Amino acid sequence: MQAFLPPLALLLERLFGYPPALLGAVRHPVIWMGTLISLLEARLNRGDNRRAKGLLMLALLLALTAAVTVAIAAALRLAPFGWVLEAILATTLLAQKELGRAVGAVADALSQSLAAGRRQVSQIVGRDPEQLDEAGVARAAIESLAESASDGVIAPLFWLVLGGLPGIALYKAINTADSMVGHRDARYAEFGWASARADDIVNWIPARLTALLLAGASFWVKGADAEQAWSTALRDGSKHASPNAGWPEAALAGALGFSLGGPRAYAGEVHDLPEFGSGRRDLGPADIRKSLELYRMMLNLALGLTLAIAVLLFR
Structure with missing residues (x-):
């Protein structure tokens, strides 16, 4: 039954997410990891x-991380239905429900006013919101959705399939370290080198798998183009400074006929970034919702594939 752990975790997290009451009571595993990283970095x-x-x-x-999660997984596997408890613990390291909620909130806010859209999108991206027009807010939300679909959902799911609870926890530890210290500024350029390189390695396959899943999901979304999704990913995926981030962004852009990326302002400084896709740039709330439709179909496809793998292994 251990093979059914990934699809069960994916289904439970999509339905329930991480309960706010639990967040208030014991916080979140990523926060615990972040606290340890901060302590070690300071020293x-x-x-x-x-x-x-x-x-x-x-x-x-x-x-x-390995010591704690291997011990927990080993203890749970001795208990009746321990794999169910392991799946429940693994849900804390997936982010499909919260990602959909956060991006949907940008669409709702932008439908009310540009100012509301700017405030909401600033919760999920680091760029200067005051520099964004309506299309800029929409593109920022869609770009965040594409990138986070990979490192917040498909990558942790991939490592859950391969390594159970320890696999997904180790992935999340690397990803958290990269987000905290894997920067190229004076303070972290050297210290964060190992975290950034490790994150590139563990996301290499999942990023391309996310692009493939988005292309596959396009078959079931009206107006989406599966062939363009994959061809755009192949053409534009490597343009990004990151070896991985451009793949899901290019796939989503190609699927829905968008042009994403381009110049972005961070802390008052404009960065001239590459564009992904060759479609429309004048996007709005309806385009965010269309992107969410494709994202949810991708989740359906991922669930179906993990369930099929579980059935094959069980047999």
Whole structure:
């Protein structure tokens, strides 16, 4: 029955997400990881040999994560229906429900006013909201949806399938470390090198799998083009500075006939980023909702595939 852990976790998280009461009571596993990273960074990110110290931080983080989750998984597998409890724990490291809610909230706010849309999109992207017009807000939300569909849903699911609870937890630890210290500024360029490289490695297959799933989902979404989704991913996916982030963004752009990416403003500085897709850039709330429709169909496809894998392994 262990094979049914991933589809069960995916289904439960999509239905229930992470309960707010639980967040208030014990916080979230990613917050625990972030606290440990902050403590280690404060102690280690100083003096010489910062690249080696960053590698040590990552090793300590992964060792503790592995020790805790392997022990929990081993104990649960001795209990009746322990795989169900393991699936419930794994739901805390998936983000499909919250991602859909957050992006949908941008569509709803933008339908009310540009100011409301700017406020809402600032909750999910780091770019300067005051520099965004309506189309800019819509593109920011859709780009965030595409990228997070990979590193917030498909990548953790991929590592859950391969490694159970320890697999998804180790992925999330690497991803959290990269988000906190994997930057190219003076403070983190050396210290965060190991975290950034590890994140590139663990997301390499999932990013391309996400693009493929978006292309597959396009067959069941009216107006979406599966062939354009995949051909755009192949053409534009490698344009991004990240070896992975461009793939799902290009696939979604191609599927729905959008042009995403392009210049973005962060902290008052404009960054000239590549464009993905060659379609419309004048997007609005309806386009965000269409992107969410494709995203939800992608989730259906992912659930079906994990369930099919479970049935084959069970037999």
